[in-house]
Structure formats: structure tokens, C-alpha cells
Amino acid sequence: MVQNTPISVVTIDRFIIEQEKRFPEATGALSGILYDLAVAAKMIASKVRLAGLADILGAEGTANVQGEIQQKLDVIANAIIVKALDHGGRLCAMASEEEEGIIVVPDKFQRGDYVLLFDPLDGSSNIDVNIPVGTIFSVLRRVTPGGGPGTVQDMLQPGFKQVAAGYVIYGSSTMLVYTTGQGAHGFTLDPAIGEFLLSHPDIRIPEHGRYLSVNDAYERHWSEPVKELMRHYRGMNGRRDPMNVRYVGSLVADFHRNLLGGGLFAYPANAKSPKGKLRLLYECNPLAFICEQAGGAAIDGTKRILEVQPTELHQRSPYFVGSKADVEAAAEYLAKA
Ligand code: AHM
Ligand code: MG
Numbered sequence: 001m002v003q004n005t006p007i008s009v010v011t012i013d014r015f016i017i018e019q020e021k022r023f024p025e026a027t028g029a030l031s032g033i034l035y036d037l038a039v040a041a042k043m044i045a046s047k048v049r050l051a052g053l054a055d056i057l058g059a060e061g062t063a064n065v066q067g068e069i070q071q072k073l074d075v076i077a078n079a080i081i082v083k084a085l086d087h088g089g090r091l092c093a094m095a096s097e098e099e100e101g102i103i104v105v106p107d108k109f110q111r112g113d114y115v116l117l118f119d120p121l122d123g124s125s126n127i128d129v130n131i132p133v134g135t136i137f138s139v140l141r142r143v144t145p146g147g148g149p150g151t152v153q154d155m156l157q158p159g160f161k162q163v164a165a166g167y168v169i170y171g172s173s174t175m176l177v178y179t180t181g182q183g184a185h186g187f188t189l190d191p192a193i194g195e196f197l198l199s200h201p202d203i204r205i206p207e208h209g210r211y212l213s214v215n216d217a218y219e220r221h222w223s224e225p226v227k228e229l230m231r232h233y234r235g236m237n238g239r240r241d242p243m244n245v246r247y248v249g250s251l252v253a254d255f256h257r258n259l260l261g262g263g264l265f266a267y268p269a270n271a272k273s274p275k276g277k278l279r280l281l282y283e284c285n286p287l288a289f290i291c292e293q294a295g296g297a298a299i300d301g302t303k304r305i306l307e308v309q310p311t312e313l314h315q316r317s318p319y320f321v322g323s324k325a326d327v328e329a330a331a332e333y334l335a336k337a
Contacts, residue, residue, distance in 0.1 A: 012038050012176065012187045012196035019182060029090040029112055030164055033139055034178060037116075038187075038196055040084035041168040041176055044077045044121070044135060045189060048170040051127050073127055074098060077120035077135065091116055092142055093150025095313055097282040102313070104149040111147065114163070115140050115154045119282040123250030132171035134252025138286040139164040155313060159285035159306035167287065169252050177203070177256070179293040184259075205296040206262030209323035212243040213254040213265040221270035229333035233264070233326070243326075251278065255287050255321065259294060264322035266330070269301065276318035280310055284319050297327035301334045 016031045051073060078098040085091055086103075089110035094103040097119040105111050118137040126133055141163055142154040166178030174189035176196050186200030212233045219227065228237070235242025246263070248254050254265050267276045278284050288298030288305040298305040298321035308317065320330040 010198040012198070015185065015187070015198055019180060022182070029114060030139065030180065032088055032090050033085065033114060033116065034164060034166075034180075036084050036088055036090075037081070037137055037166070038176060040081045041135060041174065041196075042189065042194060043080045043084070044168070045170050045174040045191075047073060047076055047080075048121075048127070048133065052130065072124070074121040074124040081116075081118055081120055081135070081137075085116060088112075090114055091150070092146075092148070093154060094118070095152075095155050095281065096120060097122075097279055097314070100314075102150065102152055102155060111149065113142050113146055115142055115150045117155060117281045117286075119279070122252055122283065123248075126248075126250045131248060132169055132250055132253040134170065134250065134256075135168040136252065136283055136286050137166055138162050138281065138289070152313060155281065156310045158309050159280075159288055162285060162289050162306075165286035165289040167252050167255070167290070169256050171253065171256075175199070175256070177259075177290060179290050181289075181293065184290045184293040200260070203259060203294045205259050205291065205294040205323055207295070207323060208241070208325045209258060209263035210244060210261055211246045211258055211263030212326075213247045213258060213263060214245070214267070215247055215249070216245075218268075218270045218272070221272050222268060223270075225333050225336045226268045226270075228336075229330055230266075232329060232333060251283060251287075255291075258322045259291065259296070262323045264320065264326035264330070267319045269318040273316070275316040277316060278319045280305075280308060280315045280317040281313065284317050284321070287321055291321050295324065296322055297324045298322075299327055299331055302331065 016034050020026045020031045078096050086105050087109045090112035091105055091114050092111040094116045121133055123133045140157050144151050164180045168176045177186040183202045187196035188199040189196050231237050233243045267278050269276050284305050291298050301318045320327055
């Protein structure tokens with residue numbers, strides 16, 4: 001449950017500016033990136049809202065609309081983010097789950113000192129059935145000398161180096177949650193005025209979770225310690241407060257529910273996917289940063305996610321993220337692997 005209802009109306013822009021003022025040395029570049037991401041999120045939200053109307057709008061024959069609608073929404077979301085961020089002068093490169101290589105900021109634009117990694121529309125297979133989907137993003141400061149284009153090296157940094165991370169959930173309402181290392185804060189889009197308003201300041205995840213989010217269709221491929229861990233969560237090993245299972249199959253939706261209400265999302269390694277499914281740089285790291293800022297934890301089974309040194313852009317990782325006590329239980333059981 002979320003406790004703090006703000007009395008004043010605070011837009012995301014105002015909030016970002018106020019947070020920045022705490023750091024007199026800040027250049028405003030990071031704030032600019034967050035502002036641009038909020039704009040991109042509003043544009044994606046409006047496309048997602050129209051998803052079910054694709055055929056009707058297409059049949060109307062408006063070339064523009066038809067052309068756009070017929071593209072896959074994850075491709076559209078990818079293009080929206082690139083176009084909203086490539087010319088701001090704050091980034092030198094981007095990397096997207098949708099694209100194989102990095103996206104270098106073109107020569108015609110000024111380049112800055114940051115790189116952006118993102119999953120433009122996670123869980124997009126759920127769109128056809130009207131289930132929430134999300135955008136996830138992570139911002140790092142470049143490590144190569146400034147001025148030139150960003151490189152893969154700038155992207156391959158452990159998650160504790162993130163300077164900002166966030167996600168947008170396109171659900172019954174659209175929400176943006178982000179952190180710059182000063183707590184995790186949530187904003188709800190008021191579609192009537194087109195503004196994200198502070199609705200969930202300083203989110204705290206409960207110490208123990210009520211919900212377990214895992215795809216147990218993979219049980220037959222799990223290792224024995226993973227099977228034992230899941231039995232523990234469900235109260236089959238004598239635990240007194242068994243967790244309930246909630247699995248949307250849309251990471252942002254599962255994560256968001258657990259963040260607010262307490263819970264654990266798990267995508268363990270299994271014999272068919274020895275590294276799990278989720279991507280370290282686009283999914284695991286940003287949500288781990290937010291979760292830790294909210295008082296939770298995230299591991300790959302044994303190691304803190306934010307300390308994993310990435311070696312490739314699209315690297316996958318097993319993932320356990322959520323309420324601290326439940327993540328600690330995972331570490332304990334999986335140490336026996
Ligand atoms: P995607 O990046 O291709 O959309 O896949 C990621 C999604 C997550 O949103 C979700 O948690 C997971 O895949 C579900 O996978 P599974 O169907 O194997 O349980
Ligand atoms: Mg994804």
C-alpha cells in the first residue's frame with residue numbers, strides 16, 4: 001500500500017528540477033534526459049491506448065495512421081525513444097533491447113556524456129490481450145573520453161554505476177517510476193492535462209512479500225535448490241506465511257505490483273535457459289536499482305545484480321528481485337546449488 005499522498009500538485013518536471021537543486025554542481029544534463037524520457041513515455045502511452053483499434057483505424061485508410069498502426073508497437077516505441085533523445089546534446093549513444101548494436105548519436109547533433117539503455121516495450125506480446133506493458137530505462141555516464149560517439153564499452157558497466165533508472169507502466173493508468181539514487185519516486189499521468197504528477201513519493205517495498213511471481217511451467221527444468229526455494233515460498237517446507245502466486249508475464253507489471261505491495265519476482269536459470277531470459281542491461285539492472293532504492297534487493301541467484309560485470313550488450317541473467325527478506329531466502333537456498 002502506498003502511504004504518502006502529496007498535498008501539493010507536483011509535476012515530474014518540477015520534481016526533477018527540485019531534486020537537481022540539491023546538487024549545485026549538476027549540469028542539468030541528467031534532468032534533461034529524464035524530461036525527454038517522460039515526453040517519450042507520453043507518446044508511447046498514447047500509441048498503446050490505440051493498440052486495440054489497429055484494424056479499425058487501418059480500415060479508415062488514413063495512410064499515415066495505417067502505416068504507423070501496422071508497425072509493431074515495440075518498433076514504434078523504440079523509434080519514439082530514439083527520436084526524443086538523440087538530439088538533446090546529453091547522450092553520446094543508446095542501446096535498445098530491440099536493436100542488435102548500439103545507436104550512436106549522429107554527427108549532426110551535439111553529443112553529451114551519458115548513455116541510455118532501454119527496453120522500449122517490454123512484455124509486448126501481452127498487448128493483443130490488453131495486459132499492461134512497460135518501458136524500462138537505465139542511464140550511465142560514459143567512461144570513454146568525451147566528445148566522440150559513445151561505444152559499447154560505455155554500456156558495459158556494472159549496475160551500481162547507473163546514475164538514473166526507471167520504468168513506465170502502461171496500465172489502467174500510466175505511471176513513471178524513477179530513481180537517481182535519492183529514493184524511488186512514482187508519477188501518474190493525468191491524461192486530461194498531459195502531465196505526470198507526483199503520486200508515489202519515496203516508495204518503500206515491504207520487507208516481506210505477499211506475492212511470488214514466477215513462471216512455474218519451467219519447474220521440470222529447474223535445479224533442485226530452485227525447486228526447494230519455491231516450495232519454501234509456498235509454505236510447503238513448513239513456512240507459516242506462504243506467499244500467493246501472481247504472474248502476469250509482463251515484467252514491469254509484476255515488478256510494479258510487488259514494489260508497491262511487497263513480493264518477489266523470480267526468473268531462475270533453468271536447464272533450457274541456463275542464463276534465464278531477462279537482459280541484464282535493459283531489464284535487471286534498472287529494476288534492481290529502483291528496488292534497492294525502495295529498500296528491496298536483487299540478485300542473480302548468488303550475486304548482487306548491481307555488481308555483475310556485463311560482458312555483452314544483450315547478456316541474460318537469472319533474476320530474483322523484490323522484498324529484501326524474500327531475496328535473502330533465495331540467496332540462502334541457492335547457495336546450496
Ligand atoms: P520480452 O523482452 O521479449 O518482452 O520478454 C520479457 C518478458 C517479461 O516481460 C516477462 O517477465 C517474461 O518475458 C515472461 O517470460 P515467460 O513467458 O518465459 O515466463
Ligand atoms: Mg524485454
